[in-house]
Amino acid sequence: MSLAAVKTWCLRLLPVVFFLLWYYYCYFLKSCGVISKSPVPRKSFCENLSPKKWETLDFNIARANSLFLKLEDFFWQQRPSSLPLPYGLKGSELFLLKILAVTASYKMPESISKLDCRTCVVVGNGYGVKNSSLGPVINKYDIVIRLNNAPVRGYENDVGNKSTLRFFYPESASPNPDAHNDPDTLMVLVPFKQNDLRWLKEILYNEKRVRKGFWKPPPQIWQGKSSHIRILDPYFLYQTASKVLKIPVQPKGKEKPVHPTTGILAIYVALSYCDVVHVAGFGYPQSKNQKHPIHYYGSDTMKSMKDSYHDLSHEAEALKRLEDAGLIQYLHPHS
Structure with a gap:
């Protein structure tokens, strides 16, 4: 050639x-x-964190926080509470003792608790994450927190398929947690009322179910593994209400109570435990169209939020403050 x-x-x-x-x-x-x-999530994020950011919001946050209730809190120590659920334990101690005696576990996996830098992402159920293609990014975090019965299978491209913690309450429980969670996902019960604890006790002890006292019928058969169940300390809901949302924890007179959503609660828990906190799938459509979908799945619309016990506009303002302070970062554009 x-x-x-x-x-x-x-x-x-x-x-x-x-x-x-x-x-x-x-x-x-x-x-x-x-x-x-x-x-x-990068380890370098932890190096750039400024403790002063947390101090400006007056959060009582420590990395060693214990997130879940444990049996010795009640058996070995006096732990009086002046408030009932959702912000305290007054009147619910016996239910808790029975539940904690069966579940026994209250710790995070050692593979997470020993990390030098814990990166967290809280995946909300909002419509904004639809068609985002964020799944591969979400799967890279140390801790992925999901909410209620939001599905994963079939939506992996947008929301990933890794689940470390799933926050739920009876009305939002999926009958078979394994359907949309990893085998080792911790199921974190957020008790908003005493009936929530009673429901779990009846499930664990296979007792007759009491159907009254719920705004929506919860599963009568729930296949969660007792070793994977955790009970979130009501302290975190109290802090979310008083510190983040600044709403009264004891409404006056016949005033309708307003409670934090599971989503903003999960964000506060993440801020209390993780070094890096990112969020996805938060925010509701600004559209006044009551038929606009609110989730990345299903057919619920803005109309379904009409009689909610949550102040969504107030929560949006609180999330904006957290974002402006550099405490949380969104993974996608949001309104």
Whole structure:
């Protein structure tokens, strides 16, 4: 082959070589401009955290916080509470003793508790995460917190498929938790009322179910594993109401009570335990169209929130404050 022919072939191969170099640079080093700009959890995030950010919001946050109730809190120590659920334990001690005697476990997995830097993402159920393609990003966090009975299977591309904690209450419980969770996902009961604890006790002890006292019939058969059940300390709901939302925990007279949503509660818990907190799927449509969907799944619309015990606009303002203070970061554009 002549020298001229060799030069010709080399020139033809140059574009291929440049393409392969570009592909390697982008795919393996993830430094190319076309890569998603969604924040990905990095250890360096922890190095840049400023304790002063937390102090400005007057949060009582410590990395060693124990999130879940444990048996010795009641058996070995006096733990009086002046408030009933959802902000205290007054009147619910016997239910709790029975539940905690069966579940026994109250810790986070050691693989998480020993991390030098804990990265968390709280995945809300909002419509905003639909078609976001955030699934691969969400799966990279140390702790993925999900809410209520939000599905995962079939929505992996948008919300991922990793689940570390799932916050729920009886009315939002899925009959079979294994359907949309990892085998080792911790099921975290958020008790809003005494009936919530009674429901779990009846499930665990296979007692006759009492159907009254719920705004929506909860599952009569629930297949959660007792070793994976945790009971969230009501302290965190109290702090969410008083510190984050600044709403009264004891309404006056016949005033309708307003409680934090499971979502903003989960964010406060994440702030109490994790070093990095990102969120996805939060926020409700600003549209006044009552038929606008509110979740990335199902058919619920804005109309379903009409008689809610939550102040959604107030929560939106609180989330904005957390974002402005640099405490949380959204993984996608939001209103």
